[in-house]
Amino acid sequence: MEELRRYRLIIFLVLIILGPFLAKFFSASDINLFKIEDDLKLGQKLSVEIANNPSHYKILDPVEYKEAYNHIYRIVKTILNSGKLKHRDDFRWEVKIIHDDKVLNAFCAPGGFIYVYTGLIKFLDNESQLAGVLGHEMAHADLRHSTRQMTAKYGTDLLITILMGGEHDQLTQIATNITSLAYSREHETEADLASVAYLCGTEYDARGTAGFFEKLLQGGQAGAIPEFLSTHPNPENRIENIYKEAQKLGCKNLKSTQDRYAELKSLLP
């Protein structure tokens, strides 16, 4: 026991000395010190907070609006069945529709808790565009961007906690304010490209997300800046990158899903 404490003290001191180097290392690498269960726990926590704040997040009743939910679940299932998500079976991938026609947004909390605003659904023209946006958001969760980013930010502290035998729960406590962490430029690009890969080979146009950006640019939708535009890469570049990626992957399927999409819109309040 005495021995163990001595080792821990040595490790602790080494880590303190190496701190600045480690911080650089964590932010430059894809290392994630969090466990898969941590992603789930963080997402769960966020989903409880959202559920407890109905004045801000008006969740559409999944029973009353069952048919609308079925449409979204069908799209999410198509994306999951692409076989390209790493954590298809680890994460929850549950969906909530938020009733707010002014918000052109969707987001996905760690662990696969997906939220989509009625404003976004009504703004888009076809299912491929919505699938593209959902794919982008699901990619943030599947690629574990939040916990990777927290590793980059708090990596050394986290490592010390783990090695000092701290309770694993302490890690998730460090990460309480997860929503305030905006994704980096690299993670936005990663999510854009992952969305193309997910949709490629499904019934959807793999460039769906680009369709969303194009509409946004056409409409000059300032003001309601959604998650996807919250960070640096400008929409024009992103459209170009999405087109290039779809071409590179040889994505072909361009089936029209307009009718089904009109039905989904008609089922919303």
Ligand SMILES: [Zn+2]
């Ligand atoms: Zn994003």
